[in-house]
Amino acid sequence: MDKIGxxxxxxxxxxxxxxxxxxxxxxxxxxxxxxxxxxxxxxAKAIDEIFRTVHAIKxxxxxxxxxxxxxxxxxxxxxxxxxxxxxAHFKGEVADKIISGIEMIQEMLGSVKAGKPESYDPDxxxxx
Numbered sequence: 001m002d003k004i005g006x007x008x009x010x011x012x013x014x015x016x017x018x019x020x021x022x023x024x025x026x027x028x029x030x031x032x033x034x035x036x037x038x039x040x041x042x043x044a045k046a047i048d049e050i051f052r053t054v055h056a057i058k059x060x061x062x063x064x065x066x067x068x069x070x071x072x073x074x075x076x077x078x079x080x081x082x083x084x085x086x087x088a089h090f091k092g093e094v095a096d097k098i099i100s101g102i103e104m105i106q107e108m109l110g111s112v113k114a115g116k117p118e119s120y121d122p123d124x125x126x127x128x
Contacts, residue, residue, distance in 0.1 A: 011064050019060055020109045026053045027106050034099050042083070042090040050098070051080040057105065068118040069108050076101045 030053045033046050058073035079098055082088035090098070108118045 016064060017113065019064055020113045023057050023060070023109055024106060026056070027102050027109075029053070030102055031099065034095065034102075037090075038095075039091075047080065047084055047090065051077065051084055054080060054102075066108075066112065066118055069105055069112075072101055072105055072108070076105075 030050050033049055037043075037046055054073045054076040058070050058077055061067075061069040061073060076098055079088065079094060079101075083090050083094065088094050112118055
């Protein structure tokens, strides 16, 4: 086990560490999708991949009592749903907010893994 400190999330440290490692891996792939498609129209497959990643993190983090991660993932899921439905485009401010949100989740996961509380700036991600 890498490290999970004296946090009290009410879950076995091994389960929490597995969630963090798998989530980080998925988020890395998601960031790569965003970078590879920067300045391009994002296809349905890429949109669905990003949506599924944040949707899974939202559900799993809620189960693990990581409510700040869950809330941020829920905001990202809502933005990606707008993109999926054609009510927003993955460019400019929307893309910036999604990428920033993914990076915030990565930071929070790193904090939890280091035994620190979840933390992020909720003003960094608001409705567009």
